[in-house]
Amino acid sequence: MEQTWRWFGPNDEATLGHARQAGATGIVTALHDIPYGETWSVEAIRERQRVIEADAAMGLRWSVVESVPVHEDIKLGRGDLDRLYENFRQTLTHLGACGVRTVCYNFMLILDWTRTDLAVKLPGGARALKLNMNELAAFDCHILKRPGAERDYTPDVLQRAAEWFDHAGEEGKARLWANVMAGLPGAFKRYDVAELRDVLAEQSELTHDQLRANLVQFLKEILPAAEKAGVVLCIHPDDPPRNLAGLCRIVKNAGDIAFILDAVPSEANGLTLCTGSLGANPENDVPAIARRFAGRVKFAHLRNVKKDPDGSFMESDHLGGDVDMVAVVETLLDEQQRRRLAGEPTSTIPFRPDHGHDLIDDGTRQTHPGYPVVGRLRGLAEIRGVMTALAHQKGYAL
Structure with a gap:
């Protein structure tokens, strides 16, 4: 399993050096300065790769895109969809040409991850x-x-x-x-109360079935280009996995995941297994979900949560929450071994320690919420220990 680290770009106070010190070799990043719906050029992608690979001694590479944002009009099924689809296709083509072949995305309406x-x-x-x-x-x-x-x-x-x-x-x-x-996606718009109220009122009119249909249409439009470019798309579960502020959510549980993966059959139609997002729903058996969809997991976010009876949850130590992280890691290792024995060209599963507590001197850096240096270093070290022990026990190469 490839150990990766989310990096928000050159202005991120959690630096590439921190990522390497933590033990990661893969970088998970995106071109956050490009507005939603616009094409990522080959030049812009290669420039980001140049920055990541500038110090050859660190051995870093751009492993996963998180994310190529899906424009709100695509989710809502309105506007100049032909242009938005084509720009997304071109971005995937350019990423594939540059050798970046794993793209995480989500299909959550305006409120992305949400914490209070x-x-x-x-x-x-x-x-x-x-x-x-x-x-x-x-x-x-x-x-x-x-x-x-x-x-x-x-x-x-x-x-x-x-x-x-x-x-x-x-x-x-x-x-x-x-x-x-x-938790609002991107850096191009922030709302006051009246603006957000209006946006939510409009988007809450979209039904569960309509949002599903818009996702299926998006996949039908995009996946052929992804296949041609040698790129896989892996949808991220909703965070939290419940309807929110009147907005429907369509990636909450195993049934939702099965629908999405079956709706448009393609090896390029995959899953980002986020143990924290799925783990926030008490009805989700996360290790069972990992086993059921192991063959379609293209990327993994490994974090943990502790839930309260009223639906509240807190992000816990990576090995200390309600999700059996050891069982999940074992499933991913077994799947990776299966792919290797089958000779699949992309057998290695990239994962990152998703989120982390602010520990020690993390408060001295202005990092993105959930993305401290020391807290994620601890999480990656803990998961690496589990992974190494299981691989040793099973006789797998890491």
Whole structure:
């Protein structure tokens, strides 16, 4: 399994040197400066590769794209779709020509990953990401004031949400807004309350079946170009895996994944196995999902969560949450060995330690939420230990 590290580009305070010190050799990145829907040129891709590979002694390569963003109009099935599809196809063609062949993407409507607290204090001073259901309900019902929002929460959560809102003060409400907004994709648009309310009202009209149909249409338009370019697309599960603020989610569980992979059969139609996203749904047996779809896993995000009965969850130590990480890693190693014995050309499965706690001096760097240096280094080291022990036990080469 290839050990990789997410890097947000030259301005990321978690540097390429940090990635190499952590033990990674593959870099997971994207051209975040290019607006959604525009084509990534060969020149821009090669320039990013040049930066990653500048110090040959580090032995780094651009292993995975995360992500080529899917324009909101594609998800909504509107606008100049022919142009957007063609630009996406051209981007995949250019990536393939440059030797970057794994592309992670998601199909979540406007709210991407969502947390309500980005700095939960842990014993010893570490900090973690968390989604508190009462705070999400306060955001939805009392800040956004979305019509009908109360139907999505239990009476207990609604009561605690009202209490939180009454005592939070303007500073607490502003912090909650900023925490939720931190999960918005891209850097080109941030919303005030009225703007987000309008966007959510419009997008909430899209039904589950309509959003599914728009994803299937996207795949039908894009996958032939991916196949020709030698690129695989791997969809990322919804985070969290539940309908959110009136928006439907369509990559929440094993049934959703099966539908997507079966809807447009292609070796280029794959899965990013995110143990944290899937693990936030108490109905998901993540090791079983890993086993069921092992042959379609093209990339893995390995992180862990601890869930509360009301639907809240906190990101935990990589080996210390509700997901049996050892079982997941074993499945990925078995699948990688199967591919090697079958002579498949892309047998190695890249993975990265997804998210991590802020540890030791992580607070001194302005890194993206969930992407500290020391916290991810610890996670990668723990997973590497599990991987090495299992491979030794089974007689597999890493």
